[in-house]
Amino acid sequence: MQLIAGRLTHLVWFVIFTASLSFYIKRGRRIAELPIRRVAGLDALDEAIGRATEMGMGVHYTMGLQDFEAQTFASFEILRYTAGLTAKMDVPLIVSNYRPQVHPVTEEVVRGAYVLAGKPDAYQADNVRFLSDQQLAYASGVVGILERERIAANLMFGNFYAESLIFAEVGQKMGCIQVTGTANTHQLPFFTAVCDYCLIGEELYAAGAYLSRNPVQVGSLMAQDVGKLLALLFITVGTVLSSFGQKWLTDLVKK
């Protein structure tokens, strides 16, 4: 067994991050009490669903071009919170799915949230929909829902590509309050320009910890902060060394 060339730094980084993650998760409940900085986009979820309730209209939720990857798992946490809130407030929630393999998981998350909210009978299986696994066919399906189904709040959290602007502009045209979040840097300008609130990059991954205060998720957030501090340290030291013609750190991280 041999380490693949150029992956040593990745391995060291992976070990440090995993160790830091397990350390903070073990600290458990003490960490869960620590304050997390306010994320306007997540606070706006209540406002968006409240507005839909007042208007007697529905909420639409999309995870974009979802798959079993990190952004989708982060989005499940927000969906669970949203579904719980819509169940409590008796607001219809329509979830549109792109990947057929993710669709049953989405159904389960929404159904579970309705059960937890004490309203299992209010769950409507027809409102969790698989549309298409072709990008633009899916986009046209979502546009159809936004145009026809009396939606007051359009929530978009996950992995978005070229369809992001189509969703955002149509939602804007229909007068929806729009709360979004993605880690896809090329779609962030569209969301920030058109939508009311946007979670940027890591804020999407922090959503679970922010909404649930689950000790495991808050611990993970602490580990991410340690990672960011290390990255900052490496960038600063690397910049200073490079400015003085020292390349040893650059060579080291390439290993």
Added chain:
Amino acid sequence: MFHKEQIPILISLTAGAIMIFDFFVKQATIANMASQALKWNIIIAAFATALGGANLLRIHSRRISRRTARWHLSVLLVASMVIYAAVGVTQGPQGVNYQFLWQNLFSPLSATMFSLNAFFIASAAVRAFRIRTIQAAILMVCAFAVMIGNTGVGVALWDGFPKSGQWVMNIVNVAGMRGIVIGAALGAMGISLRVILGLERGHLSGVE
């Protein structure tokens, strides 16, 4: 709840460990296992497509039978789905009729949807460039530098326009993007590890 939680966690842990090992070490058995895991993903996706199709059929058949608003659109959807599936299953994706449908129906419709972006980018830009705050003013100046630097007029007016546009894209833009990417990568690592280790369970039963 054992079958709903413990079995998926075991599968996630095994598949995740295989993929992590495959990323770091050169070993034939692990590479083979990783390749098999990816093939399994394709097989599962194929089976799940049937589930997705069933969901679509259930929702739209009900709409047709109840004659709900715009039920004729559901007829169109179900008919397209059945015809497309029948042609695909009988002739395969390279069949003449399947290719005809793809090139003359699906591709133009997709291109039409995609082309909407051209108009939407313009309307989004109008909203983004309204100078209401200092940040919006900075954004406008940067956008002006990038746009004029990419046009022939800009080059003809002053040769500094392309350079200033490139400076905004290569220095300011990249610095901001990298900050976001580092944070997002750490977030993705955190959530992936939690899923692989079975610490994140909300997606399994909807209950944490």
